[in-house]
Amino acid sequence: MHRGPTGRTRPVSSLGGETVKAFVPHPLPPEPPLDLSGARLDLLLEAHGAVCRLDGASSILRDHNLFLYLYVRKEAVLSSQIEGTRSTLSDLLLYEVEEAPGVPLDDVREVSCYVRALDHGVSRLREGLPLSNRLLKEVHGILLSSGRGASKEPGEFRRSQNWINGTRPGRAEFVPPPHDELAECMGALERFLHDDPGPTQPLVKAALAHVQFETIHPFLDGNGRVGRLLVPLLLCAQGVLREPLLYLSVYLRKHRRTYFELLQSVRRDGDWEAWLDFFLEGVRATADSAAAAARALTDLAEADRARIAQLGRPARSALLVHDQLQRRPVAKVKPLALATQLSEPTVISSLRRLEDLGVVHELTGGSRNLVYAYARYLEILNEGTEQGTED
Numbered sequence: 001m002h003r004g005p006t007g008r009t010r011p012v013s014s015l016g017g018e019t020v021k022a023f024v025p026h027p028l029p030p031e032p033p034l035d036l037s038g039a040r041l042d043l044l045l046e047a048h049g050a051v052c053r054l055d056g057a058s059s060i061l062r063d064h065n066l067f068l069y070l071y072v073r074k075e076a077v078l079s080s081q082i083e084g085t086r087s088t089l090s091d092l093l094l095y096e097v098e099e100a101p102g103v104p105l106d107d108v109r110e111v112s113c114y115v116r117a118l119d120h121g122v123s124r125l126r127e128g129l130p131l132s133n134r135l136l137k138e139v140h141g142i143l144l145s146s147g148r149g150a151s152k153e154p155g156e157f158r159r160s161q162n163w164i165n166g167t168r169p170g171r172a173e174f175v176p177p178p179h180d181e182l183a184e185c186m187g188a189l190e191r192f193l194h195d196d197p198g199p200t201q202p203l204v205k206a207a208l209a210h211v212q213f214e215t216i217h218p219f220l221d222g223n224g225r226v227g228r229l230l231v232p233l234l235l236c237a238q239g240v241l242r243e244p245l246l247y248l249s250v251y252l253r254k255h256r257r258t259y260f261e262l263l264q265s266v267r268r269d270g271d272w273e274a275w276l277d278f279f280l281e282g283v284r285a286t287a288d289s290a291a292a293a294a295r296a297l298t299d300l301a302e303a304d305r306a307r308i309a310q311l312g313r314p315a316r317s318a319l320l321v322h323d324q325l326q327r328r329p330v331a332k333v334k335p336l337a338l339a340t341q342l343s344e345p346t347v348i349s350s351l352r353r354l355e356d357l358g359v360v361h362e363l364t365g366g367s368r369n370l371v372y373a374y375a376r377y378l379e380i381l382n383e384g385t386e387q388g389t390e391d
């Protein structure tokens, strides 16, 4: 539905002396109300069903924390790749076992900040803090606490004008609201999140809130990452998901051009429905593929367990090591020995047997400080992380 522009423009003078038109969005929800009938209603129900199935699939996993641990790291890598870092999941896991990865350390630190930011957001929700501007600022503060973000006012709404794409505001694709309007714009968004003026279906709320957040662009940097984190945080806050498991980064990157065009068309034409269709399709596909990944990981672990069990006497230790590798698919001997309560020589001989079975690979090629990876496991998690767009 074309409603016309979803905000007003306000002239602002930029640093270079030129006057540009900043866009100040109207508060949510859209007026006239969204058309949620026919095929769109079917899609909404399907997307909601897929999210509920994902919630169920993750909770029946033998160790759902393990899936969460890895899945959160996968998302951190992906979301940070959009921003421009070059880390991979293995780099992050290597960094976490304190082995220098093959990419600039700043890149891995940024990815690791993303993991901490999400963990922090979820714990704050569990402590009872509502999904609020305070929480978003805290998440932003951690997200940008190291690497290139540290100079971009972490944890604070911006105090200057920003713009999207283009070398200067006058050439920008889009100029977000002036900084003196941020309190009002973000206050209105917070009220919408808290069902004022009325309740909104959680997935619809997430769809609308994401666009509104990107339009307001309240931070100097990191708006894409915080806006993407808003979706799982909101679904957790609403009780739709027990764990933050739904990440749209793969989908948004794959359809990057369509995504940006739809953001623009909401602002310009008020076509919220086109955005909602795109968003719900992404939710459905993403939830289905996350549930499939959870199943594939379980199947792989079961199949490997069965093979290891046939090793005879050494099977007991090898199974303990295999169990730990699911928790940390990139690991060193010492922490494995501590976690399994086996001696280091026993861990080493178990790892050799797992290597013979093709379950693990040693990464360093050296003879000391060996690092082992549960390769197939990482491959399943890495699916969809390769760069490139479809549009």
Ligand SMILES: Nc1ncnc2c1ncn2[C@@H]1O[C@H](COP(=O)(O)OP(=O)(O)OP(=O)(O)O)[C@@H](O)[C@H]1O
Binding pocket: 079, 080, 081, 082, 083, 084, 164, 165, 173, 174, 214, 215, 219, 220, 221, 222, 223, 224, 225, 226, 227, 260, 263, 264
């Ligand atoms: N017209 C537009 N073109 C491109 N991006 C837009 C547009 N409007 C809003 N955006 C949003 O701006 C985000 C980028 O903002 P910013 O650079 O502050 O975020 P980031 O987290 O540092 O980067 P990234 O999103 O690339 O990881 C995009 O992810 C997108 O969500």
